[in-house]
Amino acid sequence: MHELAVTEEIIKVVTDASKGRRIREIVLVIGNLSSFIDESIQFYFDKLTESTPLEGAKLSFKRIPVKLRCYRCREEFIPDEEYICPYCKSIGGDIIEGREFYIESIEVEDEDRDSKEYT
Numbered sequence: 794m795h796e797l798a799v800t801e802e803i804i805k806v807v808t809d810a811s812k813g814r815r816i817r818e819i820v821l822v823i824g825n826l827s828s829f830i831d832e833s834i835q836f837y838f839d840k841l842t843e844s845t846p847l848e849g850a851k852l853s854f855k856r857i858p859v860k861l862r863c864y865r866c867r868e869e870f871i872p873d874e875e876y877i878c879p880y881c882k883s884i885g886g887d888i889i890e891g892r893e894f895y896i897e898s899i900e901v902e903d904e905d906r907d908s909k910e911y912t
């Protein structure tokens with residue numbers, strides 16, 4: 794279960810970046826070639842962030858489809874299960890998209906929310 798390790802990494806990065814502020818939403822970009830399962834990341838995230846400023850933050854997943862560049866004709870295509878180029882019917886290509894895994898954005902809670910002054 795490598796989702797655990799990756800979730801710990803996400804939490805570490807977000808914790809460093811947020812400096813103790815509460816987090817509303819974290820947007821993750823994941824290529825479809827990575828074997829990460831969204832639900833597993835969410836599961837570990839919920840467990841590991843209990844009673845921390847990250848508790849209750851929403852995880853959003855953006856999935857990037859696999860894209861290949863054909864070995865033969867160099868056209869780019871989104872493969873089906875057999876990885877056949879739709880242009881020249883040869884098989885396989887260089888992977889140009891689909892291996893992504895990164896945090897795209899972190900939304901912190903409105904910092905002014907609790908700082909209203911009553912005179």
Ligand SMILES: [Zn+2]
Binds near residue numbers: 863865
């Ligand atoms: Zn081709």
